[in-house]
Amino acid sequence: MMMPGLHEIDHQKHDAYVKSVEADKLLALGQIADARASMAEAAALDRAYMVRAELIGQEDARKIRVSTTVRKILIPFLSEVGFAVSDGQRWAEGNFLNRTIGGMQHSILIGRSKFGYQLGLMAAKWQHAHKVQHFDWHIAGLRSGTLAYKTQAELEVVCDRWRDLITRYLYPWFEDF
Secondary structure (H helix, E strand, O other): OOOOOOOOOOHHHHHHHHHHHHHHHHHHOOOHHHHHHHHHHHHHHOHHHHHHHHHOOOOOOOOOOHHHHHHHHHHHHHHOOOOEEHHHOOOOOOOOEEEEEOOEEEEEEEEEOOOOOEEEEEEEEEEEOOEEEEOOHHHHOOOOOEEEOOOHHHHHHHHHHHHHHHHHHHHHHHHOO
């Protein structure tokens, strides 16, 4: 017997994705105003598309460099408040950033979504290995804990937006024991 809701689809998130694909198709056809309108609709349904809605249609021919951009924008920002990769290694995707304050372990994992073009952030805190709390990005209005991008310029703004979201929502959550 299957549990109710086990495989339910998040229709709002799905509709936002469909709108974002529609916006990309319109952009490819040179219909920039229509593309912007469609991406704005996507962002209204799922704030993961908010940066794309702001910047869609702006040219940027640079190659997308996710790890380099995260190392340049997010890692120094997190290092300032004590986060570091274990054993002094250099940050790479899949490596947790950790710090300990007052016996509480704080961890952050930054990475791309499985299908690309979205940068996500997960966070957890714990004092004992058997009691772990994770941060739910729904609180900040992000349905998935990811922000979408399709150009290097959008990725840079996504990283800046993550700094703002971390400051406004995640740091206070870490401090709440």
